[in-house]
Structure formats: C-alpha cells, structure tokens
Amino acid sequence: MASSMKSSLIIFFTCSLFLQVALATYKREVICENLPNGVCAFSIASSGKRCLLEKSTTEDGISEYTCKTSEVIVGNMREHIESDECVEACGVDRNSVGISSDSLLEAQFTSKLCSPACYQKCPNIVDLYFNLAAGEGVYLPDLCNKQRTNPHRAAMELQSSGAAEDFADAPAPSPSSF
Known part of the structure; x- marks a missing residue:
C-alpha cells in the first residue's frame, strides 16, 4: 500500500510539473x-x-x-x-528600422498592403499603416479602394498636396473593422 501511495505521489508530482511548464509556456x-x-x-x-x-x-x-x-x-x-505569412502578404520587412509613410507612395507596396491576404488577415500591420496614413491625412480604406481600381492614380493623388484634404474628413474605422 505504501508503494502504491508513493507511485501515486510521483505520478501526481510529475503531472503537476508538466502542467506548470505548459502554463508557463502559454502565459509567457x-x-x-x-x-x-x-x-x-x-x-x-x-x-x-x-x-x-x-x-x-x-x-x-x-x-x-x-x-x-x-x-x-x-x-x-x-x-x-507578427506571423511570417503576414510579413510576406503585406510586403513589409522585419529588418525595418523605423517605419515611414513614404512606402504608401510605392504602388507595389500599397498593392500588397491592400490585398485581401494582408488587409483582411493581418490587422496588426494594417492598423500600423492605417495610423501612418492618417498622420499624413490619408484614409487608408479609401486609398486601398482607389488602389484597386486605379493604382497609378492612387499614388499620384497621395503625392499631390490635395490628397490629405480629400481623406482628412473621412471617418476612422474602429480597429476591429480590419
């Protein structure tokens, strides 16, 4: 009986140790x-x-x-x-030192950022660039809509001095809408 009690305690101790390690890993x-x-x-x-x-x-x-x-x-x-899938889908670089809204002027970057693989599945990156665009007076959802219909025109409008005025009055979506 004493040996079965020892075995039970050893099994209990071992299981509780594994549980603690699993919880520590999960709550890192x-x-x-x-x-x-x-x-x-x-x-x-x-x-x-x-x-x-x-x-x-x-x-x-x-x-x-x-x-x-x-x-x-x-x-x-x-x-x-951030997942490797989102980094690739959104066309961002993990080795970026500082992030600039200038990348929004590049049609290739904006195309990737506005693609469904990024825009609908990578809310962290979209939120970051949404805020960068807003700092320039640009409403990212409108920029993405224009990019989908006419990518060259979207970049030109963003570069023009009137771009900020066109997007500044648009309402900001909640982060959950990404």
Missing part, C-alpha cells in the same frame, strides 16, 4: 527588449506597446540593432508577434 510575457531582432518589428509587447528595431553605432563604427519598446500603444492587441 512578451517584452520587446527580450525579443530577437528578427521578430522585433511588427510585434506588440504584453503592455500593448509596439516593439521597434533601433540601430546604433559603436565607437568602432559597428552597427548594432536592438529591440526596444516604443510609446505607441495598440488598442486591442497584446502579446503579438
């Missing part, structure tokens, strides 16, 4: 500074803040990259590391 906190540089860009920390890749140069002139936590808070997402 995402901290930007702990992420490898290869997954930093387009990730969101447990705090809800975006991660960004920063470049610095040592005294020896060697470039070093580090993952840092930005002050930009993403409303509905936490603990998110």
Whole structure:
C-alpha cells in the first residue's frame, strides 16, 4: 500500500510539473527588449506597446540593432508577434528600422498592403499603416479602394498636396473593422 501511495505521489508530482511548464509556456510575457531582432518589428509587447528595431553605432563604427519598446500603444492587441505569412502578404520587412509613410507612395507596396491576404488577415500591420496614413491625412480604406481600381492614380493623388484634404474628413474605422 505504501508503494502504491508513493507511485501515486510521483505520478501526481510529475503531472503537476508538466502542467506548470505548459502554463508557463502559454502565459509567457512578451517584452520587446527580450525579443530577437528578427521578430522585433511588427510585434506588440504584453503592455500593448509596439516593439521597434533601433540601430546604433559603436565607437568602432559597428552597427548594432536592438529591440526596444516604443510609446505607441495598440488598442486591442497584446502579446503579438507578427506571423511570417503576414510579413510576406503585406510586403513589409522585419529588418525595418523605423517605419515611414513614404512606402504608401510605392504602388507595389500599397498593392500588397491592400490585398485581401494582408488587409483582411493581418490587422496588426494594417492598423500600423492605417495610423501612418492618417498622420499624413490619408484614409487608408479609401486609398486601398482607389488602389484597386486605379493604382497609378492612387499614388499620384497621395503625392499631390490635395490628397490629405480629400481623406482628412473621412471617418476612422474602429480597429476591429480590419
């Protein structure tokens, strides 16, 4: 009887240990500074803040990259590391140091960003570029609609000084609409 009790305790202890390891793995906190540089860009920390890749140069002139936590808070997402599928579908680069709205001027980039594979399935990246476009006075859903119907005209309108005025009065969608 004592040996069956020992066996039961050993089995119980082993199972509880596996459960603790599984829960610890599942509840792993995402901290930007702990992420490898290869997954930093387009990730969101447990705090809800975006991660960004920063470049610095040592005294020896060697470039070093580090993952840092930005002050930009993403409303509905936490603990998110962007998938390779979304990075490819949206045409973004994980090695991006800083992200600019200038890429919205490139027809190829806008085409990928506005494609169903990106726009409908990658809300993190779409939200990021939605906010970048809004900072330029451009409403991304309208830009995508124009891009689908006439890609060259969409890029030209974005470059023109009147583009910001055309899109500035449009209502902003909620992040859940992505």
